[in-house]
Amino acid sequence: MQAHRTQEGATAPFYFPQGDEREVFAAAQANGLPLLLKGPTGCGKTRFVAHMAAQLERRLYTVACHDDLSATDLIGRYLLKGGETVWVDGPLTRAVREGAICYLDEVVEARKDVTVVLHPLTDDRRILPIDRTGEELEAASGFMLVASYNPGYQNILKTLKPSTRQRFLAIEFDFPNPEQETEIVAVESGLPAQRVAPLVRLAGKLRGLKGQDLEEGVSTRLLVYCATLIRQGMPVERAIRAAMIEPLTDDEDVKRGLLDLVTAVFG
Numbered sequence: 001m002q003a004h005r006t007q008e009g010a011t012a013p014f015y016f017p018q019g020d021e022r023e024v025f026a027a028a029q030a031n032g033l034p035l036l037l038k039g040p041t042g043c044g045k046t047r048f049v050a051h052m053a054a055q056l057e058r059r060l061y062t063v064a065c066h067d068d069l070s071a072t073d074l075i076g077r078y079l080l081k082g083g084e085t086v087w088v089d090g091p092l093t094r095a096v097r098e099g100a101i102c103y104l105d106e107v108v109e110a111r112k113d114v115t116v117v118l119h120p121l122t123d124d125r126r127i128l129p130i131d132r133t134g135e136e137l138e139a140a141s142g143f144m145l146v147a148s149y150n151p152g153y154q155n156i157l158k159t160l161k162p163s164t165r166q167r168f169l170a171i172e173f174d175f176p177n178p179e180q181e182t183e184i185v186a187v188e189s190g191l192p193a194q195r196v197a198p199l200v201r202l203a204g205k206l207r208g209l210k211g212q213d214l215e216e217g218v219s220t221r222l223l224v225y226c227a228t229l230i231r232q233g234m235p236v237e238r239a240i241r242a243a244m245i246e247p248l249t250d251d252e253d254v255k256r257g258l259l260d261l262v263t264a265v266f267g
């Protein structure tokens with residue numbers, strides 16, 4: 001993975017911008033505004049946040065949300081340590097105290113009590129009440145809340161309430177255009193761009209099937225996997241099957257249809 005240095009010498013992970021998302025992120029961070037990233041799986045959301053945190057020289061706390069994640073997991077808890085009860089900050093509290101970036105991945109998966117905690121933090125109050133300790137923390141300057149979700153997986157039960165949604169600025173991500181994606185996959189895998197280009201063309205065709213035969217189109221992440229296998233010497237057809245066909249479906253008929261597309265692109 002290529003990386004470039006920030007002023008302080010820390011390395012920022014490689015990120016190829018799709019548009020002006022870096023400017024929007026920087027402006028949000030400078031003004032203490034929360035940001036929501038929307039987009040399909042494997043299109044670069046997590047990489048983008050890691051890149052921006054390094055560029056802006058902010059510490060990053062990432063929390064993968066799931067339906068068991070509670071407000072306590074984010075805020076902190078009392079723990080027994082050597083016979084004593086001590087308070088231990090959770091990742092959100094640490095970020096609020098330090099002026100760091102807290103990234104809630106797949107935020108729609110989180111429990112209701114989590115969104116309740118986010119409300120006073122994501123409006124002009126910027127406070128985090130900690131019931132257990134009686135503290136009311138004001139977010140340190142530099143603190144930023146970033147959340148992401150994939151609108152494709154959404155169902156009626158799992159969606160953000162308007163009162164939560166409308167506390168965030170939002171950026172929509174999609175798969176990069178073919179030229180950008182070719183460059184990204186070439187950099188990430190080390191496979192030369194002219195060998196990556198037909199894989200990206202195939203990905204375009206597979207994405208065309210989203211909603212008919214496939215729930216989701218092939219991600220940039222899977223393209224990187226595929227190109228990595230090929231660079232390591234795996235035959236192209238085998239790599240495509242392992243990285244771009246099998247991960248997408250279990251249905252034999254659909255697989256055959258996808259393999260026909262492979263033949264159409266590679267001959």
Ligand SMILES: Nc1ncnc2c1ncn2[C@@H]1O[C@H](COP(=O)(O)OP(=O)(O)OP(=O)(O)O)[C@@H](O)[C@H]1O
Binds near residue numbers: 048220
């Ligand atoms: N714009 C980009 N610049 C650099 N690498 C990228 C970019 N977009 C995608 N990638 C590559 O694709 C991989 C997957 O991206 P990432 O993990 O950021 O996806 P994501 O959108 O967070 O997906 P998920 O919703 O499943 O968490 C990265 O590890 C990276 O190799």
Ligand SMILES: [Mg+2]
Binds near residue numbers: 047105
């Ligand atoms: Mg991610």
